[in-house]
């Protein structure tokens with residue numbers, strides 16, 4: 001594992017501007033999607049990466065079922081591939097192939113050969129945000145964006161799931 005704790009990651013830019021792919025599963029069966037929300041920091045004395053997945057994402061099902069996941073970051077040349085991975089669902093076809101990405105194993109999980117850096121994480125915590133505990137403006141934000149955050153079968157809005165992972169390996173491409 002590289003000395004990742006000594007690196008000056010621009011966490012806000014990495015997630016919000018550059019985006020990341022989050023992946024769970026193994027090479028036989030996995031799914032990924034693009035995320036723009038995420039954090040890195042310290043929790044329970046561990047170095048953690050936290051990501052937030054809406055229950056409508058197929059990837060969320062994989063996160064719920066697997067004990068590890070990866071969060072991977074890409075060079076600017078992959079921006080189109082990331083936009084694709086964030087616009088199509090793995091439920092509807094092989095979006096990885098269409099995006100031109102090459103899956104590779106890391107530990108018992110999966111990342112892509114095109115990644116410049118991948119964090120392999122052991123899941124420490126998962127929970128869905130409690131609707132009533134969200135600030136009123138955040139509840140409103142969900143209400144006003146049913147296209148981004150599809151309603152459940154009963155027709156109600158759903159908040160994201162939180163996944164906190166301890167960094168157990170880092171793969172960097174020079």
Ligand SMILES: Cc1cc2nc3c(=O)[nH]c(=O)nc-3n(C[C@H](O)[C@H](O)[C@H](O)COP(=O)(O)O)c2cc1C
Nearest residue numbers: 033034035036037053054057058059086088089090
């Ligand atoms: C730039 C960008 C950022 C996104 N960020 C998130 C995010 O942080 N959390 C999330 O649940 N979905 C996010 N999405 C939406 C998912 O990537 C998108 O719904 C994807 O098609 C889900 O694929 P899946 O059904 O195969 O999991 C983002 C999409 C884009 C394009």
